[in-house]
Amino acid sequence: xxxxxxxxxxxxxxxxxxxxxxxxxxxxxxxxxxxxxxxxxxxxxxxxxxxxxxxxxxxxxxxxxxxxxxxxxxxxxxxxxxxxxxxxxxxxxxxxxxxxxxxxxxxxxxxxxxxxxxxxxxxxxxxxxxxxxxxxxxxxxxxxxxxxxxxxxxxxxxxxxxxxxxxxxxxxxxxxxxxxxxxxxxxxxxxxxxxxxxxxxxxxxxxxxxxxxxxxxxxxxxxxxxxxxxxxxxxxxxxxxxxxxxxxxxxxxxxxxxxxxxxxxxxxxxxxxxxxxxxxxxxxxxxxxxxxxxxxxxxxxxxxxxxxxxxxxxxxxxxxxxxxxxxxxxxxxxxxxxxxxxxxxxxxxxxxxxxxxxxxxxxxxxxxxxxxxxxxxxxxxxxxxxxxxxxxxxxxxxxxxxxxxxxxxxxxxxxxxxxxxxxxxxxxxxxxxxxxxxxxxxxxxxxxxxxxxxxxxxxxxxxxxxxxxxxxxxxxxxxxxxxxxxxxxxxxxxxxxxxxxxxxxxxxxxxxxxxxxxxxxxxxxxxxxxxxxxxxxxxxxxxxxxxxxxxxxxxxxxxxxxxxxxxxxxxxxxxxxxxxxxxxxxxxxxxxxxxxxxxxxxxxxxxxxxxxxxxxxxxxxxxxxxxxxxxxxxxxxxxxxxxxxxxxxxxxxxxxxxxxxxxxxxxxxxxxxxx
Numbered sequence: 001x002x003x004x005x006x007x008x009x010x011x012x013x014x015x016x017x018x019x020x021x022x023x024x025x026x027x028x029x030x031x032x033x034x035x036x037x038x039x040x041x042x043x044x045x046x047x048x049x050x051x052x053x054x055x056x057x058x059x060x061x062x063x064x065x066x067x068x069x070x071x072x073x074x075x076x077x078x079x080x081x082x083x084x085x086x087x088x089x090x091x092x093x094x095x096x097x098x099x100x101x102x103x104x105x106x107x108x109x110x111x112x113x114x115x116x117x118x119x120x121x122x123x124x125x126x127x128x129x130x131x132x133x134x135x136x137x138x139x140x141x142x143x144x145x146x147x148x149x150x151x152x153x154x155x156x157x158x159x160x161x162x163x164x165x166x167x168x169x170x171x172x173x174x175x176x177x178x179x180x181x182x183x184x185x186x187x188x189x190x191x192x193x194x195x196x197x198x199x200x201x202x203x204x205x206x207x208x209x210x211x212x213x214x215x216x217x218x219x220x221x222x223x224x225x226x227x228x229x230x231x232x233x234x235x236x237x238x239x240x241x242x243x244x245x246x247x248x249x250x251x252x253x254x255x256x257x258x259x260x261x262x263x264x265x266x267x268x269x270x271x272x273x274x275x276x277x278x279x280x281x282x283x284x285x286x287x288x289x290x291x292x293x294x295x296x297x298x299x300x301x302x303x304x305x306x307x308x309x310x311x312x313x314x315x316x317x318x319x320x321x322x323x324x325x326x327x328x329x330x331x332x333x334x335x336x337x338x339x340x341x342x343x344x345x346x347x348x349x350x351x352x353x354x355x356x357x358x359x360x361x362x363x364x365x366x367x368x369x370x371x372x373x374x375x376x377x378x379x380x381x382x383x384x385x386x387x388x389x390x391x392x393x394x395x396x397x398x399x400x401x402x403x404x405x406x407x408x409x410x411x412x413x414x415x416x417x418x419x420x421x422x423x424x425x426x427x428x429x430x431x432x433x434x435x436x437x438x439x440x441x442x443x444x445x446x447x448x449x450x451x452x453x454x455x456x457x458x459x460x461x462x463x464x465x466x467x468x469x470x471x472x473x474x475x476x477x478x479x480x481x482x483x484x485x486x487x488x489x490x491x492x493x494x495x496x497x498x499x500x501x502x503x504x505x506x507x508x509x510x511x512x513x514x515x516x517x518x519x520x521x522x523x524x525x526x527x528x529x530x531x532x533x534x535x536x537x538x539x540x541x542x543x544x545x546x547x548x549x550x551x552x553x554x555x556x557x558x559x560x561x562x563x564x565x566x567x568x569x570x571x572x573x574x575x576x577x578x579x580x581x582x583x584x585x586x587x588x589x590x591x592x593x594x595x596x597x598x599x600x601x602x603x604x605x606x607x608x609x610x611x612x613x614x615x616x617x618x619x620x621x622x623x624x625x626x627x628x629x630x631x632x633x634x635x636x637x638x639x640x641x642x643x644x645x646x647x648x649x650x651x652x653x654x655x656x657x658x659x660x661x662x663x664x665x666x667x668x669x670x671x672x673x674x675x
Contacts, residue, residue, distance in 0.1 A: 030665030172221035349374035361424035392435025394588035394637035401436025448596025483582025490652030509563020524549025599625035
């Protein structure tokens with residue numbers, strides 16, 4: 001629970017004829033994280049003389065090519081199946097997604113599998129390539145028609161066949177847009193070039209310029225264009241278009257409608273193909289990924305003339321399973337070497353967290369921060385306890401909490417079935433919402449003051465001493481006390497980590513000194529008779545307690561300076577800031593209730609003051625006001641519950657690792673091995 005799983009590095013040697021079945025067996029079991037052995041070889045000169053780096057199999061390139069082709073077909077078929085889905089379908093995909101159907105597949109060697117994959121792809125491509133060609137042709141024609149239509153719209157004031165504006169064997173026609181104010185000057189300039197030239201203009205379609213057409217002999221075309229460029233001239237290219245602008249527009253619109261009908265028919269054909277082949281293609285894609293991974297992993301091995309050597313990390317509890325698996329797959333032609341992690345030389349060891357069913361989902365939140373270092377304290381159980389509580393403390397509304405839990409249930413029963421991250425997040429929301437419900441019922445948070453505002457009814461579960469609307473001071477004290485307790489737990493964990501790694505000075509200057517400081521504060525305060533003076537029921541230690549307290553505080557300052565230098569004294573303010581930061585629990589608690597109360601008050605005012613439609617407006621304000629408050633406060637609760645763990649808690653002890661244990665494991669979402 002508090003520590004990650006014990007790991008061992010295992011070195012395996014097997015003959016080259018057995019390396020394929022050995023890799024296959026390990027891949028299906030998912031017990032081993034294969035690591036690159038090159039670093040170990042460099043540190044072992046004797047081994048380095050005997051081995052050479054291994055390479056991925058020659059099939060890897062072919063598998064990569066087939067995988068790229070399969071990805072393209074899978075995307076085409078997937079888009080076809082999802083096309084036309086509306087908002088309802090999208091919501092249903094979250095609430096009740098289709099579960100993947102596992103297809104039984106045979107165990108084949110790589111060469112036979114490649115042959116089968118090529119055969120499957122050729123069958124699908126024979127059908128999809130024709131349809132893709134038709135769709136591409138329609139897309140090209142659509143683009144050309146829209147371009148012609150756009151041109152016709154720009155030249156809509158021309159009552160002539162646009163084909164006449166094309167160049168001929170002896171003449172050149174230049175068409176473009178000019179500023180209307182420059183029309184006369186341009187005509188004069190062009191007329192000075194040659195008599196073999198004809199110019200005419202018509203107003204542009206937007207009436208903010210003129211369309212100019214210049215027809216001249218080919219030999220003068222460059223001079224004409226050069227002259228026009230001196231003005232604000234925008235050339236218009238005349239493509240392969242015939243007919244008047246109105247005819248072009250009419251014909252284009254008619255053809256575009258026909259194209260849409262043809263495209264719909266072709267897409268129906270594609271959808272039928274997708275329904276027939278999509279499961280097979282998804283299964284093939286998964287198989288290709290698995291086969292490619294197996295063939296690439298050999299590049300992490302080294303080899304001799306007749307054998308392969310490779311290394312990997314394995315949880316200590318699974319060491320025997322790995323050895324038995326390798327012995328079986330290699331018919332006993334193998335050897336093992338177990339390499340123990342020595343002392344504190346564990347920075348590169350992958351970590352495998354081992355938390356129970358309740359805490360397991362919260363590993364997701366810890367991983368968002370950083371992987372835990374091997375041998376260091378795993379804080380997941382603390383996050384699992386405090387995050388939902390902090391979230392609930394910030395939200396403190398029973399109704400809001402029920403909705404949060406409901407969202408969690410939807411995630412759990414929906415996407416959580418196919419995605420582990422969504423499953424974890426669903427559980428996190430469920431527990432967080434339940435804490436919000438519990439604390440809301442205790443502190444009088446039920447859509448703000450809804451029962452009291454509209455029904456003059458007080459929830460029987462409310463504890464008066466912690467009623468958020470009456471005693472925020474008590475809630476603040478509770479928040480600070482929780483902060484002090486949680487910070488001290490962080491100090492204990494930090495001291496354990498530092499002492500384990502021999503960082504005694506760091507443990508004293510960053511963690512243990514604060515227990516001395518807190519004892520000093522308690523003794524110093526108890527030196528005064530607060531009961532007599534302020535009525536605070538605390539035992540008094542008199543002058544002796546005050547002196548001892550002062551000595552301990554001075555000792556804390558000395559410990560800080562010794563461990564961290566002169567600026568170490570400033571850490572006192574950091575300590576106080578960390579503890580006082582938990583006051584945000586009160587702030588967000590009051591924000592949720594205060595805004596919800598405001599929504600309720602506005603609802604009541606509108607209902608009472610606006611005649612006829614007042615009740616309708618009041619309902620709208622009530623619903624949308626609480627929805628907005630819910631969304632805003634849930635976001636704030638989530639962020640601040642994370643912050644109190646990441647910043648105030650983790651900073652006291654957390655030691656970052658290099659990465660999590662990632663098993664060399666076959667993906668089996670769409671496939672299963674035929675028995």
